[in-house]
Amino acid sequence: MPSLAQRTAVWSLVVSLLWRSITRAYYRNSVGGLLLFDITNRRSFQNVHEWLEEAKAHVQPYQIVFVLVGHKCDLDTQRQVTRHEAEKLAIAYGMRYIETSARDAINVEKAFTDLTRDIYELVRKGEINIQEGWEGVKSGFVPNVVHSSEEVIKSDRRCLC
Template sequence: MYQFRVIMLGDSTVGKSSLLRCYTEGVFLDAVNQTVGVDFYVQFVELEPRLRVKLQFWDTAGQERFRSVTRSYYRNSAGGMLLFDLTNRASFESVRQWHREVTDTVQPFSIIFLLVGHKSDLAGQRRVGRKEAEKLAASLGIQYIETSAKDASNVVQAFQMLTVAIYQALLTGRLAPTEAWAGVKRTASLGPQHPALV
């Protein structure tokens, strides 16, 4: 069994906590309190027969005043979910800054990102087009998906995409577990080893 640590990134109110609650608990809370510092969530997934992954999520506060706290969590993350609000242009324009801040902090380690346009249910209030978001994702060398915690659209798919991308990065050697880095852990006692990774 593997443990992947994933950090949720993006401006305040883009819906990081709502997306996580929808995925891990199957609930949508219209009024979620703003995250203070970092919250933790866990979800187990089976990528393929006999290959289980424990996903450990760090839900970070988007406000600037918590940035020094959340920055310390970047280095030990294997994945990063970069969220913006499809109805909030400024949150989209912040994506590059979030991406740069994390990549600058985690060097020489790698982190696998997924760009997520959230609140796709609010189509009438949309301020960012799909093609524009796809272009940004391509320029960062990452995948893009649109989600909604309110109607659960693409929520499971988004986390599956990121989990698979992390696993593929392990297989190709782009991510390499070390004693000094806790982004990926192998816990042989919790399940059979995957033959491709022994």
């Protein structure tokens, strides 16, 4: 990907049914998403299809790019979803798969980088169009602000997620 500045707004959409009516509003102008499930919780993996369909329904008529993320890979001994199962699901949906650990700072930044790279490539190829009135992708000036997982101190292993 060339040296282009990108501004990314990240929204964490809560899985709770209590928040569903609010989260739907955030899908509307989204162009990309990380579909997360907990590798130690089979039910969260089984819910991926439902969340994918909901997001697609609320972003129409626009295209949305997803990366499937199996998080808590630091808890491999408690794994309930195999990497093979997750990769198979990602292939079926035409998306990337990556495993992450917020606690150990494994692949978190890579998940976002892969997603933004995929979005950039689709815009470059003309498969995602920059359109007036849609907030999903815009061109223009982007301030020089960089936030990186490299700023996270690995020895401080507190995770609030």
